[in-house]
Structure formats: structure tokens, C-alpha cells
Amino acid sequence: MKIERRSGCPINLTMEVLGDRWSLVVIRDMMFGNRRHFRELLTRSHEGIASNILAARLKRLVSLGLISKRDDPSHSQKAIYSLTEPAIQLVPVLAAIGAWGRRHLPVTEELSIRAQLLEQGGEPMWNAFMDELRVIHVEDPVGGANGQHASSVLARLTEAYDEVRRSRGR
Amino acid sequence: MKIERRSGCPINLTMEVLGDRWSLVVIRDMMFGNRRHFRELLTRSHEGIASNILAARLKRLVSLGLISKRDDPSHSQKAIYSLTEPAIQLVPVLAAIGAWGRRHLPVTEELSIRAQLLEQGGEPMWNAFMDELRVIHVEDPVGGANGQHASSVLARLTEAYDEVRRSRGR
DNA sequence: AAATGTGATTGCATATTGCAACTGGTTGTG
DNA sequence: CACAACCAGTTGCAATATGCAATCACATTT
Numbered sequence: 001m002k003i004e005r006r007s008g009c010p011i012n013l014t015m016e017v018l019g020d021r022w023s024l025v026v027i028r029d030m031m032f033g034n035r036r037h038f039r040e041l042l043t044r045s046h047e048g049i050a051s052n053i054l055a056a057r058l059k060r061l062v063s064l065g066l067i068s069k070r071d072d073p074s075h076s077q078k079a080i081y082s083l084t085e086p087a088i089q090l091v092p093v094l095a096a097i098g099a100w101g102r103r104h105l106p107v108t109e110e111l112s113i114r115a116q117l118l119e120q121g122g123e124p125m126w127n128a129f130m131d132e133l134r135v136i137h138v139e140d141p142v143g144g145a146n147g148q149h150a151s152s153v154l155a156r157l158t159e160a161y162d163e164v165r166r167s168r169g170r
Numbered sequence: 171m172k173i174e175r176r177s178g179c180p181i182n183l184t185m186e187v188l189g190d191r192w193s194l195v196v197i198r199d200m201m202f203g204n205r206r207h208f209r210e211l212l213t214r215s216h217e218g219i220a221s222n223i224l225a226a227r228l229k230r231l232v233s234l235g236l237i238s239k240r241d242d243p244s245h246s247q248k249a250i251y252s253l254t255e256p257a258i259q260l261v262p263v264l265a266a267i268g269a270w271g272r273r274h275l276p277v278t279e280e281l282s283i284r285a286q287l288l289e290q291g292g293e294p295m296w297n298a299f300m301d302e303l304r305v306i307h308v309e310d311p312v313g314g315a316n317g318q319h320a321s322s323v324l325a326r327l328t329e330a331y332d333e334v335r336r337s338r339g340r
Numbered sequence: 341a342a343a344t345g346t347g348a349t350t351g352c353a354t355a356t357t358g359c360a361a362c363t364g365g366t367t368g369t370g
Numbered sequence: 371c372a373c374a375a376c377c378a379g380t381t382g383c384a385a386t387a388t389g390c391a392a393t394c395a396c397a398t399t400t
Contacts, residue, residue: 003275005276006216006217006218007216007217007278007281008276008277008278008280008281008282009198009216009217009271009277009278009281009282010267010268010269010270010271010272010275010277010281010282010285011194011195011198011264011267011268011271011285012195012198012216012217012281013271013275013276013277014267014268014270014271014275015191015192015194015195016191017275019189019190019191019192019194020189020190020191020356021185021186021189021190021357022185022189022357024181024185024189025181025182025185028179028181028182037377037378038377038378038379039376039377039378042378042379046176046177046179046182047176047177047179047182048176049358050357050358050359050360051359051360051378051379051380052357052358052359052379052380052381053356053357053358054379055378055379055380056356056357058379075366075367075376075377076365076366076367077365077366077367077376077377077378078366078376078377078378079377079378086273086274089270089273089274090270092266092269092270093263093266093267093270094181095266096262096263096265096266096267097180097181097184097263097266098180098181098184099180099262100180100184100259100260100262100263101179101180101181101183101184102180103256103259104256104259105173105180105183105184105187106175106178106183107178107179107180107183108177108178108179110178111177111178111179111180111182112178112179112180115180115181190387191388192388207346207347208346208347208348209345209346209347212347219389220388220389220390220391221347221348221349221390221391222348222349222350222388222389222390223387223388223389224348225347225348225349226387226388228347228348245345245346245397245398246346246396246397246398247345247346247347247395247396247397247398248345248346248347248397249346249347341400342399342400343398343399343400344397344398344399344400345396345397345398345399346395346396346397346398347394347395347396348393348394348395349392349393349394349395350391350392350393350394351390351391351392351393352389352390352391353388353389353390354387354388354389354390355386355387355388355389356385356386356387356388357384357385357386357387358383358384358385358386359382359383359384359385360381360382360383361380361381361382362379362380362381362382363378363379363380363381364377364378364379364380365376365377365378365379366375366376366377366378367374367375367376367377368373368374368375368376369372369373369374369375370371370372370373370374
């Protein structure tokens, strides 16, 4: 995948890589929702990404080295997508973006509770979260995709999210 | 300006507002380069943004409330663009993005020195910087556009940038 | 009067996005 | 074994966005 490189500015280059409508949303779903298969990303997306766009984004992110793709041993047709180290290091970026969006945009409570916890947790929580992501995406992507690892930060975020959803009647 | 609102997730909503190739680059130039006029943003852009795209982005960002536009008293045709409070609060986001880009993308030294200093400075520096931005963009946008205010953080960043440029022969 | 500076707009080609339908294959079930 | 459900995408097509070069109407400076 060619990246334009109109300048060597870190902000510009990051926008050339992630400055589109969907890339960060896909990474968000993989990171916070542990969506690891094409169908999961497609059908459980709150925003309703189109299948051709999802396919194009996944291909692009793989070629840029932000995510990896491997066969799922349980099903010859299934593929497991995993975050790579560069994408895992986007945790502080997503935390900052989430904190900003929560303050300045019309977010809903259930979908912003995780951003709030992540902001409150600060750097120690981000580091713990990144360590967990390394286990389930890099060290054991297959087991990680199947939920075979205890992840305390991810579990706390997910629990808080489910809690709000329940209390609002789902 | 309509924002789609495909979901109330803070990350999604932020991408609906800022998830394109140019918006954050324009905000970056206003923030770190104090570019406050159309021509400045157009001709002193490292990336060479096209004039119609710049015009469209400025209009959009004004309508979203991220930047404001007022007449320049020194020239009846000139307009001064200023960051508003929401855009000023993007400082931590840009710091995180700059830090990530500096680590994972092929940045040049001269264009990443500011990202490095901003990362090292941490939250105290970001807060001081945001205070300075409030002075030159919100409290006195006209004087701020003319460089009439002492800004220690911005001055330090700019100085470091000029220093690297000189030492590499510009 | 002429040159330059100002914030844009226009025309046109190409690229991206969004949506719906569809493809070729695998797995699980009665 | 037949058949439905599941799987990762692809295809066709319309609408929108981007990129580039030229141009515009007006203001200020020389």
C-alpha cells in the first residue's frame, strides 16, 4: 500500500494512514469489542459499515502493518484479524479522541462510558490495557479471539458498558 | 453542517467530524504555525492543500464551531480565522497523534521536533499551551494573529523547529 | 495606472464511498 | 445426504469527495 508522503510531519503522516471515516472505527471494534472476524466486524458494527468498505479497510490496514490476518484453525474459511504492536500503541490516541468526543459531541451514555473510564484510568490503565492487548492479539491471537484469556481492563470496560445497557433496558 | 450521527460513540462521532485527510492538518497549522489567513494556510502549507479544499474545510469547520472567522481590521478583504475552545482542547489529541506518528511513520527530524517536545512536556505543557492559545485565538484574536502576545510554549516549539532547520541548512 | 495581495469559485478528471445484490465455498443439522 | 445457515468477501452502479489548474471580483500598494 502506497502512502503519499506529502510531508514528513508526524500529524500529516498519521492522517495519511488513519485520516478517513472508517479505519479508526474498525480498530476500535477490534480493540474494545474484540471483534476478530469479518462477519463480526460487519454485523455487530453500531455504525453499519458496508461490506466492500470493510474489506478494503482491512486489506489496507494489513498492508500498512497495523493489523495481521491468519487462518482460524476451527474453520477453514474463517480468518482471524489481530492488532499489531503499532495499532496497540494507538490506545493513548483513542483515549484522547474518546475524551474529546465525549466533551464536545452529542454522545450517548452507553457508548461513552468506556471512554470515560479510560480517561479516568489514565496512563497506568492504558499501559495495563496495552499489555492485555499484546496477549490476546500478538502472543496468542487464536486463543485471544476465542476469549480464552482473562483481561481485567477489557473486562472492566465491557462490564461497565453492559451495565449501562441493562439499566437503560436492552 | 450536518453530521451524520451513525452512532453516539465518541470515537465514531469524532471521526465524523475530523476523520478526513485535511481537517486536522489545517487545525495543526493554525495551532502550531499561527496561520490565521487563507493565503497563509494555502501557500505556507507543507503538504500543498488545494485552494478549493481549504475553502471547503474552513467553511465546514466554522459551521461545526471548531474555528471562527472575523474581519481583519487592517484590510477590508482579509479574514482572520481563529481556533475556538473545542479546537483548542484538541491539543492532547494532536500530542498523542504526533507521538504515535513519530514512532511508527517515516517522519523527518525538523517536522517532528515539535511533536517530541510536546510529548516530553506532558500534560503541564499542554495546559500552558492551551492557555496561550486561548489568549491569541479567543481573547484577542486580532492581536494574536499579528503576533502581539508573548507565548512561551509556542515560542519554544517554534524556536526548536527553526533551530533544526538552520542546523540542516535552510 | 499597474502590480500585487485577498478569499475564494469554477470546470473537469479521477478516486472514494455507500448500498444492494450476489458469489463460491464450508459447516452444521435433520 | 440434502439443505439451510454461515463465511469472507466481490460486483455493479450511483452519488459524493478530492485534486489540480485556471480564473474571479475586489482591495491595497507602488
